[in-house]
Amino acid sequence: MSDNIIETSGLTRSYGDICALKPLDLHVPEGEWLSVMGHSGSGKSTLMNLVGGLDRPSAGSLRVGGADLLALSEDGLARFRRESVGIIFQQHHMVPYLTAVENVMMAQYFHSVPDEAEARTALERVGLGHRLKNRPGELSGGEQQRVCIARAIINSPKLLLGDEPTGNLDHKSTVMVMELLKELRAEERFTIIMVTHNQEVAAWGDRTIYLDDGVLVREERMSS
Amino acid sequence: MIAVKLIPHLLSWFGIVLILLRGFPKRRSVVIATSIAGFVIGVVGAFLLLRVLTGSVGFVIITSVLGMCFLFLWGVSVAAIYSRAGRGVTTGWGVRLVSTPLCAGSVTAISGIVAGAVCSCTLPAMDSTLMNLAMLGSISGALAYVLAYAALAVEKRISHSFTVSPSGMISAVVALQLFSSSSIIRLDLFSPLSMKVMKFAHDFVHQFMESMLIPDHVFVWSYLWRYIGLLFGKEIGFWGGMFIWFTPVLLVMCAVQYERLPSVAHIRQGAERRKLLAAAIRQRRLRLVVPFIALLIFTAAAYQSCYPNVEYWDPKPIVVTATSSGEIIIPMKSDIDLEDGKLHKFLFKQGGKEARFFVLLGPAAKLTVDLDACAICKPDGYGQADGTVICYYCKTLIPLETVGKPGGCNPVPITFTEKKDGVHIDALTLINEWTNTVQSTTKGKEGGK
Numbered sequence: 001m002s003d004n005i006i007e008t009s010g011l012t013r014s015y016g017d018i019c020a021l022k023p024l025d026l027h028v029p030e031g032e033w034l035s036v037m038g039h040s041g042s043g044k045s046t047l048m049n050l051v052g053g054l055d056r057p058s059a060g061s062l063r064v065g066g067a068d069l070l071a072l073s074e075d076g077l078a079r080f081r082r083e084s085v086g087i088i089f090q091q092h093h094m095v096p097y098l099t100a101v102e103n104v105m106m107a108q109y110f111h112s113v114p115d116e117a118e119a120r121t122a123l124e125r126v127g128l129g130h131r132l133k134n135r136p137g138e139l140s141g142g143e144q145q146r147v148c149i150a151r152a153i154i155n156s157p158k159l160l161l162g163d164e165p166t167g168n169l170d171h172k173s174t175v176m177v178m179e180l181l182k183e184l185r186a187e188e189r190f191t192i193i194m195v196t197h198n199q200e201v202a203a204w205g206d207r208t209i210y211l212d213d214g215v216l217v218r219e220e221r222m223s224s
Numbered sequence: 225m226i227a228v229k230l231i232p233h234l235l236s237w238f239g240i241v242l243i244l245l246r247g248f249p250k251r252r253s254v255v256i257a258t259s260i261a262g263f264v265i266g267v268v269g270a271f272l273l274l275r276v277l278t279g280s281v282g283f284v285i286i287t288s289v290l291g292m293c294f295l296f297l298w299g300v301s302v303a304a305i306y307s308r309a310g311r312g313v314t315t316g317w318g319v320r321l322v323s324t325p326l327c328a329g330s331v332t333a334i335s336g337i338v339a340g341a342v343c344s345c346t347l348p349a350m351d352s353t354l355m356n357l358a359m360l361g362s363i364s365g366a367l368a369y370v371l372a373y374a375a376l377a378v379e380k381r382i383s384h385s386f387t388v389s390p391s392g393m394i395s396a397v398v399a400l401q402l403f404s405s406s407s408i409i410r411l412d413l414f415s416p417l418s419m420k421v422m423k424f425a426h427d428f429v430h431q432f433m434e435s436m437l438i439p440d441h442v443f444v445w446s447y448l449w450r451y452i453g454l455l456f457g458k459e460i461g462f463w464g465g466m467f468i469w470f471t472p473v474l475l476v477m478c479a480v481q482y483e484r485l486p487s488v489a490h491i492r493q494g495a496e497r498r499k500l501l502a503a504a505i506r507q508r509r510l511r512l513v514v515p516f517i518a519l520l521i522f523t524a525a526a527y528q529s530c531y532p533n534v535e536y537w538d539p540k541p542i543v544v545t546a547t548s549s550g551e552i553i554i555p556m557k558s559d560i561d562l563e564d565g566k567l568h569k570f571l572f573k574q575g576g577k578e579a580r581f582f583v584l585l586g587p588a589a590k591l592t593v594d595l596d597a598c599a600i601c602k603p604d605g606y607g608q609a610d611g612t613v614i615c616y617y618c619k620t621l622i623p624l625e626t627v628g629k630p631g632g633c634n635p636v637p638i639t640f641t642e643k644k645d646g647v648h649i650d651a652l653t654l655i656n657e658w659t660n661t662v663q664s665t666t667k668g669k670e671g672g673k
Contacts, residue, residue: 111502
């Protein structure tokens with residue numbers, strides 16, 4: 001059995017005449033931290049959406065965690081997103097009138113059942129034990145992103161996707177978030193795929209791939 | 225016509241088999257075989273019973289079996305809620321018992337027999353010849369076979385996550401049996417139940433008052449009697465009956481709702497733990513569906529009982545007068561035929577007083593004259609249907625064989641003489657009997673209908 005969590009072959013996504021992702025063969029081993037770089041419109045987010053089950057490919061094959069995403073029904077795909085994937089966006093997409101702990105519990109609710117004690121523990125793990133009852137508007141950008149990380153990992157996903165999670169953060173907050181992700185990956189052993197424009201952020205990963213106009217043009221392995 | 229009458233009963237039986245198949249998922253072949261056999265035995269057995277036993281004995285036996293099924297549901301519901309609420313209650317033996325083929329077979333066979341017996345009560349009059357019995361057995365067997373396999377086909381299409389708890393299964397089966405039987409007035413349970421409750425409350429209050437000598441008690445103020453009077457109304461019977469009727473299925477719903485969730489403390493990963501809990505909660509919710517449907521069926525059965533789809537023979541009273549000698553003479557044959565076996569109502573008025581009575585030729589060709597009122601209920605009168613007369617007030621069914629005998633909810637008999645020119649009734653006796661009866665049952669406030 002393959003140790004790759006992601007296996008794509010000829011993965012393509014077109015929107016009408018525009019081919020956002022040209023046939024891509026990509027293998028990501030389990031537990032790897034893969035950074036994806038490229039200019040705007042290079043197909044980074046398209047790749048993320050396909051791997052995260054948010055979109056369906058136009059052609060090719062795509063297996064994530066052993067599941068053939070093309071063969072899954074809409075319900076199956078929703079279950080896959082719920083149980084196997086955690087996503088952190090650049091914008092935090094939190095519910096503004098819920099507290100930090102309630103935002104995390106909402107992810108639990110859609111997954112299975114809410115458990116406040118577990119949500120509190122998750123926030124304590126990301127260093128927000130003192131901010132449990134604060135609403136998003138009362139948190140700094142870095143704190144909001146840490147709530148998002150707690151929300152993304154609360155359901156123990158096999159795969160954590162980050163779409164420029166540090167894009168809105170200052171350097172200090174960026175380092176804090178990256179360190180946190182590194183620690184969590186060591187504990188939970190999930191795979192990270194992170195889209196970024198920032199070379200410094202990409203350097204936190206094990207490997208970086210570069211996309212240009214929907215084509216994988218370069219691959220770089222980071223020295224540990 | 226008979227086919228139309230049979231449809232609700234056959235559909236009820238189809239539902240019973242469907243639920244039993246889901247209730248005993250590992251015993252499908254046992255359920256199919258015993259349900260078909262039970263249904264045929266029920267149809268043929270009840271057919272023989274109703275023709276061999278005279279009067280209403282056959283109906284009494286079938287009604288008693290239905291009553292026992294309802295009592296069994298009460299027992300199951302109490303056991304179910306006790307096992308959920310009681311601490312340290314072990315139900316392992318019960319679960320093991322339910323999963324045995326013996327349990328599946330016996331529950332299914334009894335359900336089939338009861339359903340078959342109820343169906344049999346709607347059949348037209350036929351002689352119990354061997355030929356008729358063989359024909360009845362083969363037709364009911366073929367019908368049962370087709371319906372049982374149709375139920376099996378439907379059951380296989382229902383999602384596997386849709387499970388039924390044993391108590392939920394029993395509640396739905398009994399609900400369907402009672403729904404089926406409530407359309408036959410002589411098998412109906414809800415109205416007699418309401419009546420029993422009403423009579424119990426009535427007798428209890430009487431006994432209590434007598435034993436405590438409360439009318440003379442210094443602490444019982446006169447306005448309290450208004451509230452005590454409520455206990456003598458028809459409503460107490462209806463609401464008491466509703467309580468007894470619906471409580472078991474509500475208890476079953478509570479028992480399912482409070483089923484214990486599996487222990488997940490040993491699972492380290494929170495998401496896995498929550499997934500297991502969510503699956504258990506979802507299963508529990510799905511298990512509530514069948515008892516909820518049973519609740520709706522119980523409601524439909526009670527409605528059917530309160531508003532039966534039966535047309536009672538209830539002719540408009542014919543006004544009669546007395547002769548100069550103070551006798552009311554009703555000719556045996558005039559515009560109406562007193563000997564046609566139908567209830568004939570008359571109204572006699574004299575000096576501002578009136579009395580309603582009826583003349584009826586019973587099954588043993590014995591003529592009887594009775595007040596259109598009994599000694600217990602408000603004088604709402606009687607209607608006739610299906611070998612019985614019914615008291616409109618308390619819905620008690622009185623077999624035609626017992627009309628003319630005094631007591632209980634029977635119409636109050638009136639002495640009369642049968643002569644060549646017709647039935648002779650003493651007008652004064654009639655007026656006095658009516659006045660006394662109505663005064664004692666309404667305290668002189670209401671005159672009935």
